[in-house]
Amino acid sequence: MLYDRLISPFIEFExxxxxxxxxxxxxLGAGPIGVFLMLRRMSLVGDAMAHxxxxxxxIGFLLSGLSLFAMTAGxxxxxxxxxxxxxxxxxxxxxxxxxxxxxxxxxSLAIGVIIVSVKGTNIDLLHFLFGTVLALDDQTLVLIAAxxxxxxxxxxxxxxxxxxxCVDPGYLRxxxxxxxxxxxxxxALVVINLVGGFHALGTLLAVxxxxxxxxxxxxxxxxxxxxxxxxxxxxxVSGWAGLLLSYHAGLPSGPAIILVAGLLYAVSxxxxxxxxLVRRAFPGRHLEA
Amino acid sequence: xPVGRGPLxxxxxxxxxxxxxxxxxxxxxxxxxxxVHHLDGAVERGALVAxxxxxxxxxxxxxxxxxxxxxxxxxAIELNACRVHDIAYLPQIAEIDRSFPIxxxxxxxxxxxxxxxxxxxIGRGQRAQIHDAIAAVGxxxxxxxxxxxxxxxQMQRVLFARLLLQDASVILLDEPFNAxxxxxxxxxxxxxxxxHGEQRTVMAALHDLDxxxxxxxxxxxxxREPVARGRTADVLxxxxxxxxxxxxxxxxxxxxxCVQAA
Numbered sequence: 001m002l003y004d005r006l007i008s009p010f011i012e013f014e015x016x017x018x019x020x021x022x023x024x025x026x027x028l029g030a031g032p033i034g035v036f037l038m039l040r041r042m043s044l045v046g047d048a049m050a051h052x053x054x055x056x057x058x059i060g061f062l063l064s065g066l067s068l069f070a071m072t073a074g075x076x077x078x079x080x081x082x083x084x085x086x087x088x089x090x091x092x093x094x095x096x097x098x099x100x101x102x103x104x105x106x107x108s109l110a111i112g113v114i115i116v117s118v119k120g121t122n123i124d125l126l127h128f129l130f131g132t133v134l135a136l137d138d139q140t141l142v143l144i145a146a147x148x149x150x151x152x153x154x155x156x157x158x159x160x161x162x163x164x165x166c167v168d169p170g171y172l173r174x175x176x177x178x179x180x181x182x183x184x185x186x187x188a189l190v191v192i193n194l195v196g197g198f199h200a201l202g203t204l205l206a207v208x209x210x211x212x213x214x215x216x217x218x219x220x221x222x223x224x225x226x227x228x229x230x231x232x233x234x235x236x237v238s239g240w241a242g243l244l245l246s247y248h249a250g251l252p253s254g255p256a257i258i259l260v261a262g263l264l265y266a267v268s269x270x271x272x273x274x275x276x277l278v279r280r281a282f283p284g285r286h287l288e289a
Numbered sequence: 290x291p292v293g294r295g296p297l298x299x300x301x302x303x304x305x306x307x308x309x310x311x312x313x314x315x316x317x318x319x320x321x322x323x324x325v326h327h328l329d330g331a332v333e334r335g336a337l338v339a340x341x342x343x344x345x346x347x348x349x350x351x352x353x354x355x356x357x358x359x360x361x362x363x364x365a366i367e368l369n370a371c372r373v374h375d376i377a378y379l380p381q382i383a384e385i386d387r388s389f390p391i392x393x394x395x396x397x398x399x400x401x402x403x404x405x406x407x408x409x410x411i412g413r414g415q416r417a418q419i420h421d422a423i424a425a426v427g428x429x430x431x432x433x434x435x436x437x438x439x440x441x442x443q444m445q446r447v448l449f450a451r452l453l454l455q456d457a458s459v460i461l462l463d464e465p466f467n468a469x470x471x472x473x474x475x476x477x478x479x480x481x482x483x484x485h486g487e488q489r490t491v492m493a494a495l496h497d498l499d500x501x502x503x504x505x506x507x508x509x510x511x512x513r514e515p516v517a518r519g520r521t522a523d524v525l526x527x528x529x530x531x532x533x534x535x536x537x538x539x540x541x542x543x544x545x546x547c548v549q550a551a
Contacts, residue, residue: 168384168385170380170384175374175455176402223390224391
């Protein structure tokens with residue numbers, strides 16, 4: 001019975017297996033990236049950049065239809081351009097980086113939707129906005145898995161300066177010049193993970209598998225290593241449970257995955273060991289020392 | 290003869306072996322307004338110097354200039370045979386994100402950066418060094434505590450432990466004892482004395498004149514212009530202190546170009 005509900009959909013249908021592998025790979029890369037975005041107070045930057053890749057992918061679509069390569073390349077270029085432009089404007093004008101990103105991503109979203117609508121149908125537009133996690137072909141799976149591998153290796157390489165830049169940027173500047181390059185590499189990782197997530201979950205939800213696991217982890221761990229592990233694990237659980245939910249209840253699968261992550265977030269918010277609401281309301285009697 | 294030129298106009302020389310730092314007609318400031326004006330002189334190797342003066346006198350600005358965070362408006366800072374990254378610097382307001390999930394041990398271990406770098410491992414000997422540094426600042430048993438749970442004084446002890454591991458020949462402390470209690474100040478002063486005994490050059494910006502008189506053999510009194518420098522007893526005289534207090538704090542918006550610089 002339990003087997004039928006939890007395992008057999010994946011054994012019976014290949015598209016479910018592909019979707020499962022795809023979401024696992026996404027969660028592996030996006031988990032740690034989301035944790036760093038959160039700790040750097042850049043949670044909304046991820047959101048903004050996810051929308052910003054839409055016009056790039058849409059131009060790829062305009063030129064060569066639903067081609068994985070064209071859409072990926074377009075998305076990557078657009079993501080990098082927006083990330084650099086927002087940083088540049090923040091440095092040269094009075095506008096703060098978050099404000100300029102907010103301006104950019106709204107414009108990008110509008111441009112992207114218009115471009116897709118010019119050539120495609122409403123179905124295409126839905127694919128762009130919410131992804132097609134149940135229709136991942138071999139190429140797309142390889143792309144997502146490659147993204148996850150690159151992300152984990154690159155993060156291992158820049159881990160030390162990245163952590164130190166979050167804790168004590170002044171000290172990092174005084175001992176090393178690695179801070180700037182590490183930050184740029186990190187932004188690049190954000191972009192490639194969003195582009196990977198875009199194929200599965202669409203431009204509106206790709207950032208969900210990145211940020212929701214990260215904020216869930218914040219409620220359970222005080223240590224960055226544990227946070228990354230919990231974030232990755234909750235991304236994986238959300239992917240698996242979300243696919244099952246969409247299978248059994250006939251819901252759209254991308255939103256179902258994010259919805260499960262949202263439920264985990266609500267549970268963590270209530271019962272989390274670190275600053276959860278119940279814990280705050282009933283902290284227990286104080287200790288002796 | 291300069292043998293090399295660092296970033297931001299630092300001149301690295303190899304000749305005058307006794308001076309760790311030398312200021313040559315140094316003017317540092319913001320938006321062309323000087324905050325340290327025409328400073329000359331040297332800091333001998335192994336010297337223990339208190340930098341004092343009223344708020345806005347240019348103490349922090351001087352330190353920022355030395356570590357290369359601020360380029361001189363004119364003049365130069367010469368570092369004798371050491372690179373900017375070999376200077377350990379404790380800023381007045383460290384931009385530390387106290388909510389970041391990192392524990393005391395890892396925070397202190399970052400002091401080994403110069404030896405471990407981006408990828409280097411931290412071996413058994415270095416782990417012992419980290420534990421020694423934590424013990425030296427009186428934080429034994431705090432290794433696994435997240436930094437978000439530390440008090441202000443404990444955090445300052447952590448930063449001193451990190452400075453210990455940096456093993457730098459020049460150490461700059463910008464108001465290290467602000468809002469720190471007597472016991473912690475005494476403990477941290479022990480560490481400063483230890484550095485002095487090890488022939489390291491230490492400069493500290495301080496306000497507590499009694500503390501300076503008791504612990505610092507040399508002093509530099511700044512009031513944007515250098516007021517006095519030398520032995521502490523000769524510098525901290527009532528006349529010099531009065532002179533320093535009279536300096537005006539506000540920038541003169543319409544200040545003319547400095548004649549002395551021309």
